[in-house]
Amino acid sequence: MSGTARRKFRREGEERRRQDLIEATLDCVAEHGLEGATVRAIALRAGVTAGLIRHYFPGKEELLQAAYATIVGRMTEQAKAALSLADTDPRQRLVAFVKANLGPPVVDERVFALWAAFTGRANSDPALAAAHREGYLGFRDEVEALVAEVLAAEGRAATKAELRAHAIAVNGVIDGLWIEGCLAQEMFEPGELAGIGIAAVGTLLGFEIGMEAGR
Incomplete structure (x- = not known):
């Protein structure tokens, strides 16, 4: 094995180990909460020593942030990923995104x-708060781009401020229905939340849009 191949193999192995530690952290948080996700518990879950965790992460906080x-x-x-499977029609892409x-x-x-x-800890942890903002803004930017595509296809001009407001509103609809679905998924018929979300998004943007647009 050449030196380049060995370095690549070692780098890929380290990335897999780092990801394994993140997955073990997520399992511990899901089962025991943030306080229960100690370095020792994470190490046991991952089948490694606490010292090895410190080789990849300076401490528990950095590991939690990565998780x-x-x-x-x-x-x-x-x-x-749903967008790559959707038609190029802007409405279909928006519907596919909401459904996903x-x-x-x-x-x-x-x-x-x-x-x-x-997120419950974000207010007291600046690093987690920063990660939360980054994730939120990344998602909202994706929504804003989709909304801009739809409005442009409809021949409707929109200012940057209007697109921002639309993206915030659409994101709010998705977030609210997502929380409902996660907390009581058994209370909804398959596709029910997606249908409600798509209809609500259409109303926000000023046109009728149905589930069939995403098929």
Whole structure:
């Protein structure tokens, strides 16, 4: 094996170990909360020593921050993945995005428990607060771009301030229905929350839009 291949193999191995530690952290937080996710508990879950964790992360706080960034990024990426499968029609892309955010695997009790645990600590942890803002703004930027596409296709000019307001409102609809679905998923029919969300988004943007637009 060449020196370059060995370095690549070692780097990939280190990335896998780092990700394994993040996954173990998420499991501990989901089961025991932030306080119960001690370095010792995480090490036991990952099958490593506490000393090895410190090789990858200076301390527990940095590990928690990486874990939170992972869960937020995963939620956003799962929704964005739906866009690659959607038609190029702007309305269909918006519908696909809303549907992806209001159904499994994004709507999930464990995902909500993790999100709630981390965000509940954001006010007292500047690093977690920064990660939360970054995740929120990244998601909102995605929504704003989709809204801009739809309005442009409708021949409707919109200022930057109007697009921002639309994105905040659409994000609010998605967030509210997502929380409802995570807390009581069994109370809703399959696709019900997505249908409500799509209709609400259409109303906010001033046109009728239905689930069939995303098919």
